[in-house]
Each structure stands twice: as structure tokens, then as C-alpha cells.
Amino acid sequence: MSKTYRSMLLIAGIVILAYGVYTLFQPETQVSVGSLDLVKAQDNTGSYITIAIGIIAIGLSLFMNKK
Incomplete structure (x- = not known):
């Protein structure tokens, strides 16, 4: 995943x-x-669903493998 997509x-x-x-x-x-x-x-x-989606998005951006 490129750095731009990770930041977004x-x-x-x-x-x-x-x-x-x-x-x-x-x-x-x-x-x-x-x-x-x-x-x-x-x-x-x-609210709980929105919070979970936000946590998942942050987790994906931080822990995805760099190519």
C-alpha cells in the first residue's frame, strides 16, 4: 500500500x-x-459501529505491509 493511501x-x-x-x-x-x-x-x-470502523481503519493503516 502506498504511503499516500496509508496516510489518507x-x-x-x-x-x-x-x-x-x-x-x-x-x-x-x-x-x-x-x-x-x-x-x-x-x-x-x-456509535459503537462507527468507533469500530475507525479503529479498523487506523489499524489497517498502521499495520499493513509496506511494499
């Missing part, structure tokens, strides 16, 4: 990982109407 894959992996961590820790959606509080439960499945 590393940068993309870091950006994807950062986005996944951000979506994991962002506040939940909450709606308050008078004394009634409606809280939407946060589903983190997409």
Missing part, C-alpha cells in the same frame, strides 16, 4: 473514530412539557 486511511480513521466518540457522549434528547418530562432513550449501536 489513517486520517479518515481518526476522523471516524472521533465522530463515533462524539456521538456516543453527546447529551440525550429531552423534551419537557409542563411537569411532564419525556426522555428519549439513547441507542448507542451506531
Whole structure:
């Protein structure tokens, strides 16, 4: 894999990982109407998948054999 592709894959992996961590820790959606509080439960499945893809991209860019 050429150095350019490795660098692009590393940068993309870091950006994807950062986005996944951000979506994991962002506040939940909450709606308050008078004394009634409606809280939407946060589903983190997409965040976990995004983080895994970022880690895989970083791993591929760091550990692929140089030609």
C-alpha cells in the first residue's frame, strides 16, 4: 500500500473514530412539557459501529505491509 493511501486511511480513521466518540457522549434528547418530562432513550449501536470502523481503519493503516 502506498504511503499516500496509508496516510489518507489513517486520517479518515481518526476522523471516524472521533465522530463515533462524539456521538456516543453527546447529551440525550429531552423534551419537557409542563411537569411532564419525556426522555428519549439513547441507542448507542451506531456509535459503537462507527468507533469500530475507525479503529479498523487506523489499524489497517498502521499495520499493513509496506511494499
